Structures are given as structure tokens and as C-alpha cells.
Amino acid sequence: xxxxxxxxxxxxxxxxxxxxxxxxxLIITFFFTGRGLGASGAAKAIVxxxxxxxxxxxxxxxxxxxxxxLGGKVPINNWLVFEVIGVVAGAFISGSLSGRVFxxxxxxxxxxxxxxxxxxxxxxxxxxxxxxxxKGCTSGAALSGMTVLSLGGYIAMxxxxxGAFLFAYFFRKLWL
Amino acid sequence: MKxxxxxxxxxxxxxxxxxxxxxxxxxxxxxxxxxxxxxxAKYTGVTPNNLLLESVNDNRFIQPDELxxxxxxxxxxxxxxxxxxAVQYExxxxxxxxxxxxxxxxxxxxxxxxxxxAYNVVLFSxxxxxxxxxxxxxxRAGIKNLKVLxxxxxxxxxxxxxxxxxxxxDPKEAFENYSYRKAVGAHLGLPNPDEFIPKGGENxxxxxxxxxxxxxxxxxxxxAPKVVVPKKAEGGDEGC
Amino acid sequence: MGPLIPEILSDQWNNIIAIxxxxxxxxxxxxxxxxxxxxxxxxxxxxxxxxxxxxxxxAITASIGLLFMDYFGWIxxxxxxxxxxxxxxxxxxxxxxxMGFVTGGFCPGTCITAIGIGKLDxxxxxxxxxxxxxxxxxxxxxxxxxxxxxxxxxxxxPEYFNINPYWFTVGISIIAIIAFYATMLxxxxxxxxxx
Numbered sequence: 001x002x003x004x005x006x007x008x009x010x011x012x013x014x015x016x017x018x019x020x021x022x023x024x025x026l027i028i029t030f031f032f033t034g035r036g037l038g039a040s041g042a043a044k045a046i047v048x049x050x051x052x053x054x055x056x057x058x059x060x061x062x063x064x065x066x067x068x069x070l071g072g073k074v075p076i077n078n079w080l081v082f083e084v085i086g087v088v089a090g091a092f093i094s095g096s097l098s099g100r101v102f103x104x105x106x107x108x109x110x111x112x113x114x115x116x117x118x119x120x121x122x123x124x125x126x127x128x129x130x131x132x133x134x135k136g137c138t139s140g141a142a143l144s145g146m147t148v149l150s151l152g153g154y155i156a157m158x159x160x161x162x163g164a165f166l167f168a169y170f171f172r173k174l175w176l
Numbered sequence: 177m178k179x180x181x182x183x184x185x186x187x188x189x190x191x192x193x194x195x196x197x198x199x200x201x202x203x204x205x206x207x208x209x210x211x212x213x214x215x216x217a218k219y220t221g222v223t224p225n226n227l228l229l230e231s232v233n234d235n236r237f238i239q240p241d242e243l244x245x246x247x248x249x250x251x252x253x254x255x256x257x258x259x260x261x262a263v264q265y266e267x268x269x270x271x272x273x274x275x276x277x278x279x280x281x282x283x284x285x286x287x288x289x290x291x292x293x294a295y296n297v298v299l300f301s302x303x304x305x306x307x308x309x310x311x312x313x314x315x316r317a318g319i320k321n322l323k324v325l326x327x328x329x330x331x332x333x334x335x336x337x338x339x340x341x342x343x344x345x346d347p348k349e350a351f352e353n354y355s356y357r358k359a360v361g362a363h364l365g366l367p368n369p370d371e372f373i374p375k376g377g378e379n380x381x382x383x384x385x386x387x388x389x390x391x392x393x394x395x396x397x398x399x400a401p402k403v404v405v406p407k408k409a410e411g412g413d414e415g416c
Numbered sequence: 417m418g419p420l421i422p423e424i425l426s427d428q429w430n431n432i433i434a435i436x437x438x439x440x441x442x443x444x445x446x447x448x449x450x451x452x453x454x455x456x457x458x459x460x461x462x463x464x465x466x467x468x469x470x471x472x473x474x475a476i477t478a479s480i481g482l483l484f485m486d487y488f489g490w491i492x493x494x495x496x497x498x499x500x501x502x503x504x505x506x507x508x509x510x511x512x513x514x515m516g517f518v519t520g521g522f523c524p525g526t527c528i529t530a531i532g533i534g535k536l537d538x539x540x541x542x543x544x545x546x547x548x549x550x551x552x553x554x555x556x557x558x559x560x561x562x563x564x565x566x567x568x569x570x571x572x573x574p575e576y577f578n579i580n581p582y583w584f585t586v587g588i589s590i591i592a593i594i595a596f597y598a599t600m601l602x603x604x605x606x607x608x609x610x611x
Contacts, residue, residue, distance in 0.1 A: 012455075015466040016184065018448030019473025025444065026478035029437045031485070033430060034419025035497040037441055039524035043545045047553060064556035071225030082431045084528055086438020091532025093439070094446035103534045106453055108611075120453075120537040123520015124527070124544015125551070126512055131524065132552040133509025133563065136499060138517075139441075139525035141506070143471065145499040147478040149572040149581055152499030152506055157471075159507045160523075161459075163514020168460035171518045175457050176609065185596070188476050188589040195483055196582035 009099045026147050033079070036144020039087070040131035041080035044068075049076040064132075080140075108175050119174060134159075222315050236311060237326040238298055240335050241353075244360045246298075247271055255295040259306055270300070270329075271364065278310050282317075290319045300325035300332075336361035418492040442529050451529040453521030453537060454611035460518055462606040465599040472592040479585055501568040501576075508562075520544065 012018075029037060048068050052059045052075065059065035068075045095101040107116035131137045134156050136145070142160055145153015222230070230236070246254045247270060256273035258265050265275040276286050278301070290297060299307035299322060307324045314322055325332065339357035342350035421430055448470055449455045458464025486493040499506075517523060522530060522541045530538025556563070574581035 012449035012466075013447045015448055015469035016181075016473050018444055018466075019470040020477050021444045022441070022448075022470060022474035023477025023481065025437060025440045026474060027481040027485070029433075030478070030482060030496055031420065031491055032425070032433050032437075033421045034495060037437070037525070039528060040545065040549075043524065043542070043549050044553075047546055047549045051550075051553070062553065062556060063560060064553045070229070071223075077431075079430055079434045082434035083438035083441070086435040086440075087442035087445070087525065087528045088532040089435075090439035090442025090444075091446040091451060091529035092442075094443045095451070095533035098447070100446075100451070101533045103536060105536045107537070108454065116537055117540045120520045120522070120540040121544040121547070123516045123518075123522065124541040124546075125548040126516030126519060126544075127522075127524065127541075128516075128545035128548025128550075129552050130509040130512030130514075130516060130548075131545070132549060133559070134506040134513065135502075135509075137513065137525065138471075138523040141499050143475060144497075146475040147482060148493060148496045148498045149479060149574060149584065150498035150501070151568065151571050151573050151576050152501035154573055155501065155503060155506045156499065156510050159510020160513045160517065163511035164460050164517040165514070166511070167515045168457075168518045172461060174519070175454060175521070176461055185593045188480055189586060189593065191480050191484075192582060192585040192589050195480070195487065196580060196586060198487060198582075 011098065026144065030147065035079065036140065036147060037083065038080050038136060038140025038144065039084060040128065040137040040140060041078060042084040043128060044132070045075045045078040045081050049074075110176075111174060116174070119171075222318060227312065227315055230315065231312065236322060236324050238323040239326050240332045241357075243270075243298060243325055243332070244336065244357075248360065248363060253294070253296055255289070255297050257289070257297055257299050259299055259301040259310055264302075270332075273300075278306055281310055281313065290314065296321050296323060298323045298325055301328055302330055303328040336364060417490050418495055441525070442532060445526060446529045446533065450526045451533050451535065451538070452611070453526075453530070453535075454609075456523075456526060457518060457521050458609070458611075459599075461609075462602055463609040465596075465603060468599055469596060472595065476585070476589050476592055479588070483582065483585060498570045498572065500570050502564070503566045503568060505563055505565065516548075 026036060029035070045068070048059065048065050051065060052069075059069070092101065105113040105116055107113050127137065131141075134141050136142070136156060138157075138160055142153055142157035146157055147153070245251075247256075250272070256270050258269045258273040258275045259278040259281070260275075261277045262275060265273075269275070274289070276289070280286055297319075299310050301307050304324060304327060307328065311322050311324050327334075336357050339354050339361070342354050417424065421427065421433075445451070449466060450470070455464050456467055459467040482491060482493060482496075485491040513523075520527075520537075520541045522538060524542075524545055527538045527541040527545070531542060552559075568576070572581065574584045577584075
């Protein structure tokens with residue numbers, strides 16, 4: 001197979017261009033569906049559907065799970081799940097065009113891949129946990145919320161980035 | 177600093193300034209903010225699924241005894257809304273009630289009554305069907321803090337015009353309820369049928385719209401105040 | 417016309433549009449480099465401010481675009497899904513998410529783009545999200561009261577502070593431009609990091 005790592009794998013778009021296009025995507029999404037983008041909701045749907053398949057009575061007893069079945073809804077049949085599938089596909093296409101598709105662990109030279117993976121797991125757990133409180137993540141709550149000038153969106157954006165700045169110093173060894 | 181970045185930076189600022197100076201159109205976000213119209217309520221109101229869940233439990237009903245307490249205590253956080261037409265409203269209504277004939281419940285000025293969420297609104301009419309329908313409609317529009325008088329004015333009158341006399345074998349609370357209800361009836365100016373039955377009394381009964389609801393004699397425990405009754409009625413009189 | 421889905425298009429289109437929108441989203445994110453965790457955390461250490469630039473530019477572009485469309489009556493902004501402002505839960509959630517961000521180097525959206533191009537740390541991060549959601553759901557009875565507290569409702573910032581939404585957008589644009597310029601100056605002073 002040809003060398004899939006190409007020379008241009010570190011050439012990224014101008015961030016303002018990326019931001020502008022992302023803004024257009026947001027406008028189109030809002031225009032067509034009345035809702036913004038998101039990601040953490042898909043994880044929530046996956047968890048609920050899995051727990052429901054394994055232990056149906058448990059989902060009925062827990063208020064958080066039960067909420068997602070109101071009105072006969074199927075949790076996995078969630079707009080965000082389909083959107084996430086699209087994101088994977090879109091990222092794959094973009095990565096293939098730039099030769100960025102191959103399995104690897106991206107880590108700072110100062111730590112081992114294994115440490116990186118453990119911290120990725122920890123970071124993910126924290127993110128998933130926090131996203132439930134705020135009912136969204138950076139794309140869903142902060143970005144889409146800010147687009148409609150929602151107070152919750154701005155608060156979310158400020159807390160996420162504020163929190164990250166607060167804790168950045170303690171984890172600098174992971175990145176620098 | 178590249179020139180095109182400066183140019184690009186100016187674009188959003190100029191665009192948003194242009195937005196600020198555009199003349200107010202009636203459907204723009206600014207006008208909507210001031211108007212608080214119900215146009216978007218079909219998306220922001222209660223969805224049919226949630227409405228079904230809400231309608232299954234009976235929390236929205238306020239019992240006549242509770243309402244009587246509110247009236248006598250002159251609780252300012254309650255707003256009584258009489259949904260009948262103006263003629264019936266003029267004849268008799270609950271103290272402090274405002275009149276919104278139910279066909280006009282969705283007009284702008286009447287909606288303004290519900291928009292402050294500071295009140296608990298009690299919807300009542302002669303029976304319960306009309307207030308319950310209005311409850312559904314208003315909940316669909318997203319209005320909160322709504323209650324429906326259980327049994328309507330029919331049951332209210334029955335209970336306080338002619339409180340069911342307790343049997344000898346009933347517990348003490350039943351007697352206390354009875355005295356309380358007679359006192360409430362007297363306070364509200366309802367004639368006591370024990371003393372006389374005027375034409376007015378008959379009219380009251382015949383004006384009621386049959387709703388199929390039998391006046392329910394509530395078991396003595398729930399809404400009845402444990403406080404000794406005559407004192408409370410006197411207190412209300414002084415407050416008037 | 418407003419949001420097309422509930423009224424003009426039928427609901428069945430919703431999932432198809434989700435996939436298409438997702439593809440566009442993923443494509444743009446990946447091409448801007450957001451599948452790289454070291455690029456993402458650059459904003460917190462000063463060596464790469466791409467996150468700030470993309471984020472703010474997207475928010476401003478979309479806001480101004482939607483406000484213009486709302487003005488012309490093509491969309492009804494009040495009918496769009498906002499985020500109910502449950503102040504304290506959002507603040508707490510945001511702080512926890514911030515910690516997750518610097519630890520894991522991803523946010524859910526970008527971790528999915530990382531999955532798309534084969535980054536194993538992206539897979540692990542997504543597994544972590546699943547774990548975090550599961551733990552929260554199981555512990556939900558403990559948080560239930562807090563979760564629903566201090567809800568100001570679906571209020572927008574201009575409504576809450578009683579200012580004109582268009583002037584608010586002007587203000588945000590100015591703040592964003594200043595932030596872009598300031599971070600450009602900062603980046604010139606920070607030791608550059610190869611990643």
C-alpha cells in the first residue's frame with residue numbers, strides 16, 4: 001500500500017476560514033431543523049440504550065433514564081446519534097484527502113503513549129460527567145447556545161474555558 | 177498585520193452595526209421580545225406527550241375547601257379567573273375574581289394576565305369541563321401555575337350553601353368541617369337554606385350547568401383545617 | 417419560513433439532515449486540525465489559538481447570519497432550541513468539563529473527528545465519555561435536586577440584561593476581534609511547540 005502519511009498532513013486550514021464555514025453549517029442546521037449541533041447527547045443515548053437492553057427495569061426506575069423514554073421514544077433514535085455518524089464519516093473523508101488517516105496515539109514526547117491513554121480515559125470520564133450537568137458539551141451547549149444568544153450557552157462557554165484555564169497549569173506536563 | 181485580516185475583522189462589526197440600525201419590523205427579534213407574542217408558543221409550549229403526563233395526575237385541581245381558605249385568608253398570590261360570560265359574572269362570582277369569558281382567553285390583553293408568573297391562577301366556571309379545557313389550552317401555550325377548581329362553582333355552592341350534615345357517628349373532623357363550611361358560606365354571603373329558601377336560592381341551583389359531576393363529599397381529613405373554626409371566620413370578617 | 421423541519425419538511429428528513437450536517441461538521445473540524453489534541457490544548461498553553469479563532473468566528477458568523485434571517489422573516493429565532501439557563505448546574509458542569517478538556521485533550525465533538533482518522537486516544541476518550549455518562553446516570557438520584565435547580569428558563573443574554581440583541585452582537589464581535597489580536601501577540605512571544 002502506498003505511503004498514507006503524506007507531506008501535507010500538517011497543513012490545516014486557516015482557522016478563520018474554518019470558523020466561517022462552521023458558522024454557515026450552523027446557520028443551515030438551525031434553518032433546517034431548528035436545533036444546533038452537538039455530540040455528548042449521542043453518548044448519553046448510547047448509554048441509555050445499552051442499559052435498557054441489558055436491564056430494562058433499571059431504566060424504568062431511574063429518573064434520568066426514564067426521562068428519555070417519555071412518549072414512547074427510542075433513545076438510540078436520536079438526532080445526535082445520526083449526526084455523530086456523519087461526523088465520523090466527514091472527518092474520515094477530510095483526513096483521507098490530507099493523508100492523516102492511520103492508527104496512532106498522539107502524545108507529547110515527554111510522556112508515554114500508555115500514560116496518554118489513561119489520561120484520555122480520565123478526561124473523557126470527567127467530560128462525560130460534566131456534560132450531563134450542563135446538558136451539553138462545547139459544540140452542543142456552548143457553540144449552539146451562543147449562536148442563538150442563549151444565556152445558558154454563554155455561561156457554558158465561560159465555565160468550560162474558564163475551568164480549563166484554571167486546571168491547565170496542573171496538567172502542563174502532559175502537553176508541553 | 178495583513179490587510180485582509182483587518183478587512184475581515186471589520187466585516188462582522190459593520191454587519192452587526194447595520195443590524196442595529198435597521199428599522200423595527202414587527203416580526204424581528206426585538207419587537208418579539210417586547211411583544212411577548214404567542215406565535216412561537218407552539219414550539220416552546222408543552223408538547224402533547226408532556227401534556228398527557230400532566231393531565232393524568234390531578235395536581236392541577238384545587239379543592240373547594242382549599243380555595244375557601246385562599247379566599248378567606250385573602251391570599252394575594254392567588255388570582256381567581258371566572259371563565260363564564262359577563263352576565264353570570266355580574267350576578268355572582270367568587271370574591272376578588274376577574275372575568276375572562278373563555279372564548280376570549282387567548283387575546284393579547286387577557287394573555288397579559290398570565291404572563292407574569294407571580295400568581296397562582298385558579299380557573300373556574302360553573303362546572304369543571306370548561307376550566308379543564310382552558311387549562312389544557314393554556315398549558316399548551318406554556319402558561320404555568322394554573323389550577324382548576326374541582327367541581328366548579330356548582331360543587332362550591334353545594335358545599336357552602338348547604339354543607340352536608342354529619343351523621344351522629346361521624347368523627348369530630350366532620351363536625352368541624354360542617355361548622356367551617358357554614359361559616360364560609362356566611363362569609364361569602366350565601367344564604368343559609370336552614371333559615372329560608374328565597375327565590376334566589378332556587379335560581380342559584382337552576383343556573384348551574386349540569387356537568388355530570390356529583391358533588392363529592394370529601395372525606396374529612398385532607399383539606400379541612402384543624403384550627404377551631406369560628407375564630408377563623410371572625411378573623412376574615414375583620415380583615416375585609 | 418422558520419425552522420423547516422416541524423412544518424415545511426416532514427420529520428423523517430431529520431435524521432438524513434443530521435447525517436449530512438454531521439459530515440460537513442466533521443469535515444470542517446478535521447480540516448481545521450481539530451482532530452489533534454495537542455492543537456486543541458494549545459489555547460490553554462499559549463502556543464496555538466486555533467480553538468479560540470474557530471469557535472468565536474463560528475459563533476459570530478452564525479449569530480449574525482441568523483439575526484439577519486430573523487429580521488427578514490426567513491427564520492423565527494424564538495422558536496430555535498436554546499439552552500435553558502440552569503445557572504449553577506451549568507457552571508459546575510462546565511468546570512468539570514474544563515478539567516476533562518485539559519486532561520484528555522478533546523471535547524466530544526473533536527474526539528469523534530479523531531475517531532474518524534484513527535487516533536486511538538480519541539477512541540479511549542469516547543470510551544471515557546461513555547463511562548462518565550454511565551456513572552452520572554447511576555448517581556443521578558443524588559444530584560436530582562441540584563440538576564433541576566436555579567433554572568432561569570430559555571432566556572437569551574439580551575433578554576436577561578435588557579439590552580438590544582443587535583448591539584449585543586456588535587459588542588461580542590468587538591470582543592472577539594480584540595481577543596484574536598491579543599492572542600496573536602501572545603503567540604509571538606511564547607516559545608513555539610512542535611506537534
